[in-house]
Amino acid sequence: MSIPRAPLLLGLSGLLPFLWGAATLMSGDLAAWGVQNIGPRFAGPFVLLQYGTIILAFMSGVLWGFATRATGEVAAFGYGLSVLPALWAFFTVGGGPGSSAVYLIAGFVGLLALDWHFWRLQLAPEWWMRLRILLTVVVVSCLSLLVVR
Numbered sequence: 001m002s003i004p005r006a007p008l009l010l011g012l013s014g015l016l017p018f019l020w021g022a023a024t025l026m027s028g029d030l031a032a033w034g035v036q037n038i039g040p041r042f043a044g045p046f047v048l049l050q051y052g053t054i055i056l057a058f059m060s061g062v063l064w065g066f067a068t069r070a071t072g073e074v075a076a077f078g079y080g081l082s083v084l085p086a087l088w089a090f091f092t093v094g095g096g097p098g099s100s101a102v103y104l105i106a107g108f109v110g111l112l113a114l115d116w117h118f119w120r121l122q123l124a125p126e127w128w129m130r131l132r133i134l135l136t137v138v139v140v141s142c143l144s145l146l147v148v149r
Contacts, residue, residue: 003127021048022142045097052104053089060086066123101146112136
């Protein structure tokens with residue numbers, strides 16, 4: 001089954017802040033333009049780290065929604081797992097751009113494992129992993145630019 005159009009387009013549009021942040025890391029001129037016209041928190045490491053933290057917290061909510069489709073101990077365990085991405089971001093991000101990026105990368109890789117778990121239990125849509133792998137590869141690639149700087 002292919003990824004439905006709405007989730008695919010919304011997922012891809014959700015990559016725009018990551019791609020913008022990566023572009024402003026790679027181009028000093030673009031970063032300067034962004035700082036001058038949009039503001040410093042919307043360029044370079046700031047946008048990557050802030051948006052990455054927000055998205056991990058958002059994905060906790062998505063996983064919570066999947067847990068609501070289960071019952072009993074599976075649901076309880078699912079609810080517990082669903083809060084991990086938000087807690088991970090809260091407790092690990094903030095020690096500087098490089099280390100924060102490493103922690104966010106680990107968070108997104110861990111999130112992919114949680115996505116797979118919910119998908120394997122048939123709590124996520126059949127197409128879910130195709131979408132999540134695509135999005136995760138782009139997110140991790142963009143965040144990796146902060147690690148290699």
